[in-house]
Amino acid sequence: MKETQLQGMHADQLANRVLKKEPIFILDVRNGTDFADWRIEGNGVRSMNVPYFELIDGVEAILDTIPSDEEVVVVCAKEGSSIFVAEQLMVAGKMNVSYLIGGMKAWSEQLTPVRIGDLKDGGEVYQFVRVGKGCLSYMVISGGEAVVIDAVRMIGVFEDFAREKNVTITHTLDTHLHADHISGGRELAERTGGQYWLPSKDATEVNFPYQKLEEGRNLAVGQTAISIQPIYSPGHTIGSTSLIVDDRYLLSGDILFVTSIGRPDLAGKAEDWVSDLRTTLYERYPAVSEDLIVLPAHFGKVTELGDGGRVAARLGDLFQKNTGLRMEDESEFRRIVTENLPPQPNAYEDIRRTNMGKINPTEDEQRDMELGPNRCAVHDN
Incomplete structure (x- = not known):
């Protein structure tokens, strides 16, 4: 059976989704202070913040809160942490998952x-x-x-x-x-x-x-x-x-x-x-x-x-x-x-x-x- 490979989402793709008010779920794994100060928002956006350091040993604790019927985009500052978490979610059975390429730095420049x-x-x-x-x-x-x-x-x-x-x-x-x-x-x-x-x-x-x-x-x-x-x-x-x-x-x-x-x-x-x-x-x-x-x-x-x-x-x-x-x-x-x-x-x-x-x-x-x-x-x- 062929493994599903993790895909990245470019900032322009995410921006088009936000501007069109399409539904999307954001899992932001930056620290809580950064998330509270500045996050991805939109009329169709739902978001959740769980810092990366809480997920290093596994994502089992948050699986029930991650939707299976919506597109999920994992976000961090630059992309490294989000790739790790998104991969763990896929291993745990969440297939409709991607990560924001370039992280919030790319989002800032779109x-x-x-x-x-x-x-x-x-x-x-x-x-x-x-x-x-x-x-x-x-x-x-x-x-x-x-x-x-x-x-x-x-x-x-x-x-x-x-x-x-x-x-x-x-x-x-x-x-x-x-x-x-x-x-x-x-x-x-x-x-x-x-x-x-x-x-x-x-x-x-x-x-x-x-x-x-x-x-x-x-x-x-x-x-x-x-x-x-x-x-x-x-x-x-x-x-x-x-x-x-x-x-x-x-x-x-x-x-x-x-x-x-x-x-x-x-x-x-x-x-x-x-x-x-x-x-x-x-x-x-x-x-x-x-x-x-x-x-x-x-x-x-x-x-x-x-x-x-x-x-x-x-x-x-x-x-x-x-x-x-x-x-x-x-x-x-x-x-x-x-x-x-x-x-x-x-x-x-x-x-x-x-x-x-x-x-x-x-x-x-x-x-x-x-x-x-x-x-x-x-x-x-």
Whole structure:
């Protein structure tokens, strides 16, 4: 009788399952602290945490809790421990078992393109969902050209997608100086011959040339009438700049999310920037069309993933549903924004220094710096 061989599941395969909300069972064998801090989540995901060291001598104690009628994926930090446990489960008779290739490090780096919609005069908008980290990047395509917004460091995904669409990347933009992940915008611009844009108020300490992303400057994409219009919207950072694309989409960076608002403290400026944040959310955003579709730079909960994995919402609907936009009492807003904050993102100071060009960590160091969830939000419903 031929033995069934253990199979690995790639991060892109798992991401597609999660984005499609398909059922899957995760056995996470990392230690309890790491699991509690950051795990694989999804609307169809069930998970259980049993540390690897509890399973070294056998998996008999957990066999009754491992389903036989669902696909089971064993997960660890890098993959080694998960292979051992998955093999033991198969020996014990659990046949529908695989392991996550590359572990949580691979999960952190997985990026999946999701189509958002059309543009008025031709072209498309795509959202790139980094489901394991909660980061969202964008590509606006028109007339054979493309602009990439809030690119993460895995820039090969954008290059491959541009080739697939037969377009040239002419611009890369960061809506602000990121503190939770390393930007790939500058490197992507260098590799494609494009221009890199960054808000000047966030760039006072950077060690590289850039184009100033400022309110009042429009960027054309292709030969059509499509433009990307910057709107100064400080609060998360002093330079945060939202973008209105094609009079249809509002790329809000880390100022406004689907169920929350951005935190102002990642540069140690919460008390200084909270007034800017309120002005942006309660004065600047209400002045634009409520029919704009908000496309944020992050999501905080898997419940924010819509059809096909899209993260988007109509601005007018957020004014009605997002608690962060409904705090009329300014003192209450200030208290929540400055006092009720989650922990800082992992290695956020080194990430900011990397994005300024002050340090140049190796690829492995960059992976380690980014491990863990994003924590850019201040208030969740």
